[in-house]
Amino acid sequence: MTEFIQQLINGLSLGAIYALIALGYTMVYGILRFINFAHGDVYMVGAYMGFYLAPSIMRGFGQKSIASGIVILVAAMAICAALGIVIERLVYRPLRNRPKLTVLITAIGVSLFLENAGQYVFGPDPKAFPDIINDHAIEGLGDLTVTVSQVLVLAVTVALLLLLTWIVKKTKLGMAMRALSFNPVAASLMGINNDVVIAFTFGLGSALAAAAGILFAISYPSIDPLMGILPGLKAFVAAVLGGIGNIPGAALGGVLIGLVETLVVGYSDTIHIPSTYRDAVAFAILILILLFKPTGLLGAADREKV
Amino acid sequence: MFERPKTLFAVAVALSFAVSKFSGGVNPYYYDIILSIGINIILAVSLNLVNGHTGQFSLGHAGFMAAGAYTAAAFTTFVPPHHIATTLFFLLALFAGGLAAALAGLAVGVPSLRLKGDYLAIVTLGFGQIIVVILQNIDAVGASRGFSVASGYTNFFWTYFFAALTVYVIVHLVDSTYGRGFLAVRDDEIAADAMGINTTKYKVVAFTLGAFFAGIAGGLYAHFKQFISPDGFDFFKSVDIVVMVILGGMGNTAGVIFAAVLLTILPEWLRTVSGCTFLPHWLRDVAQNRMILYSLLLIVLMLTRPQGLFGDARLFRRTPKFKKP
């Protein structure tokens, strides 16, 4: 039983990271109906921003202090938000009314560019992420091993989810986002500036991805320019699992993927699936959902008009 | 270019045979590039059937290639040759590879039928990745350490024979009334369905046949490099092939062949550039990282010429050659 709870905790903190990335996929899909393939790479850039900024920020705000942690997180989020907005402006906006396939290929191009430019700029070899918190196991939990970073990942994720909910439900831009996802034409007739809302959505999604990148790097302190590919794909699966375009769905999907993946690895002997198959788990889930419930857990059907 | 495919095919085969008689003295470096070009032509033209003609954007072609490469390599490694002629033995291995890949294609095609565009791309990517993960876990073929193939059967003749065969089959298939079905599925699936076209069947045929030739290419590759590893067939390899198809112009066979040649030579050429000391440092760096260029190429191409380098697919404009009886 302890073993099972342990797996749940591990899965939850991994799932929280997937959830943060999945939100970006789902929000962009919600308003533009396209999969931003490069989203996973923005997450990678987020981690690298943390890597480069951490030493100087910690010099100013104190080694391993809460203040430094927050400043690093916010700075990386801001830089990636800007990156997301720039990508949208330069590449996706000119293609807005082009065939879906053109946009998809472009997104793959952007993704490859970030990965390879990353290898060139950051260097292809993995880097050790600096310690920005005092990571250790929390004592007094018996056989359970819960680390500070795991608690931190969950706390930051919950805080960001609440903030996002507030932005989407209460702010003008958030409401405009929702309006746009229902009906872009009607939204622009109501005086909503679609360009601003779309840029804002990209910024928001990219900031969340950056946060995920930092949290991942804190928990697994080795980063490399290709680190965004698999989490990106898994987060996409999470968004589809939750029902693409649906914000609570993305969060739920992320957590579920994290849990299933951790459980498959943790119980690989019992269920006779070697743990080396962990990366295939998400894809198997994707194929199953698309076959049996393509709308996802919380999504609504989107039917082509004939 | 493909007005008389049968003749063209015969000429290509005869030419490969003739050239292969003189290939003994060729510099091994060039020989290597020439074989790579042939294999890439097979890959690109077969992917073009799926992505270009049928409009089902697949990102898993390297996975099918892997299935073919491993099956063919396992065949020549584990099946005792008995007393069959070496050539026949090799052809059997290639055929087994093609068949295994076709089965994998069928396994991907059938569940993916309902999916379109982005979703299909990601599911095929996922399938390709699953194939790689499975190979990483099969110890008999070296798992993630890679698999050494003892026999280097692949030569100039067989590479170009199969390249010609691939082009022949796909051009013939598409250029017939039957073949209009692929294009109809691509242009408008709902209308195709309403015109009595079994869209499911066409998609499955495209996936299976495309995968079959990718498998053949894999078998050729395995017996040419004599070493294969699962990582060599990952997502990036699929992207390589996709770039050839997009650059050549989706659905334009001649363009895709040209792009396959160009993109096989380009990295070699870039390597030369990166060795030129008189060029600025950054340029040499960029030349060394071909993937940066590929990605920029994709983006710029989509922004400016989404139909690829070679215009609006002349292949479809041509009027059929059959005259009234």
Place this chain on the structure above:
Amino acid sequence: MNPLLEIRDCTVRFGGLKAVSELNFAVGEGELAGLIGPNGAGKTTVFNLITGVYRPTSGDIRFAGKSVVGRRPYRITARGIARTFQNIRLFASLTVFENVRAAFIMHLSHGIFHALWRGPGFAREEARIDAQVMELLEIFHLGEARDALCKSLPYGDQRRLEIVRALATRPKLLLLDEPAAGMNPTEKQELMRLIRFTQEKFNIAVLLVEHDMRVVMGTCHRIAVLDYGVKIAEGAPDEIRKNPKVIEAYLGQEEPAHA
């Protein structure tokens, strides 16, 4: 005599919305029937039910005595129902000729292996199809444009090409979805003549869904009126014109004559 097409108590729901409600309607062989109604009345939905794009929630649709419910669209087309689309759906990258040729696929006796082997039988069949495509194109005055990309045709010609393409499947029943949409009065006159001509020349039944009253009144023998998915009237054009329910449904939003 049994009708060619028979819709029996058909209902279709999308979520909570009843798009079509207990519809009963029939089209006889060689008949020119019309289905009209204001915007959103469920006319196109009826087409999508008949052609298998949607499946009715309840009820039955029979064609030539056999149910077509649950059949895939291409199988229904093979039974003898062809259609056009409200928002033209031609094969955009193909020429005029190739668009029609694609509709001959269902009649092919050769398959993939003949296409690869190309024996004399294959050449004969391709030549026969060529001739038939050209014959159809000539009948509809599209022969000159055979090598043009269908996208480059004027709007009216695109609509005509869609009809030709549908006829190439050799239907017993042709469904036309708002063929007059976007046409000017002269083009509409031409269209009405074309529909009558098609029906007589090919001796097929035609079911016309139309927004424009004048076109329907001028072509159809019998008309059914849908409003909010319910059939509110059915009869000859003159009866429909005078029917108070129809006038009310139309006056609710627009003048019928200009609708």
